[in-house]
Amino acid sequence: MARLKTLGSRIKESAGSRVKVVSPGSWRSGMTSSQRGYGYKWQQARERYLRDNPLCVYCERNGRTTAARIVDHIVAHRGDMALFWDETNWQSLCKPCHDSVKQAEEAAGLGG
Template identity: 80%
Template structure:
């Protein structure tokens, strides 16, 4: 039986593909996701919202039927917990649309 070679010294200590980037002065600076509202209560409400609204609204506009996996705040709440919990300002998006189209819209490049 052949032995598996280990990665050993080929992995640099401290190297990570997970880099937290938060713009200095942002309302999010120094806060965990839980402190920003994305806690257990959010997870439960998010799950229910996706059960009730299972399709990506952006894909639906294009005539595609794609399962949503993200509850997106239509209007950026920037820490306003009243807006954060306002379900009228939520929409279901697939991860691809959330991470591309929606981010481009917020950046003003669409």
């Protein structure tokens, strides 16, 4: 039986089609998550915080009970390590609330 020739991709990536996640000049530019503070120490603190605060605070405010998966900084720390590690600046959120409500607040200039 004859072998089939492999077809090349018909989808071409155009130059500049990649979405930039971090704005040039951002405090995060060129830094890994570990360099920004989200290394092993953060993962341990995050797990402990979620164990002690397992529900999404936004959902609770609306009468819903939803497990939280994200520890969010209430006021954006923007590289300030004192604010980063201040647990009074942390809140537990589910992913849908973090990705919608919280991001909309930040875009509107609320929460730091």
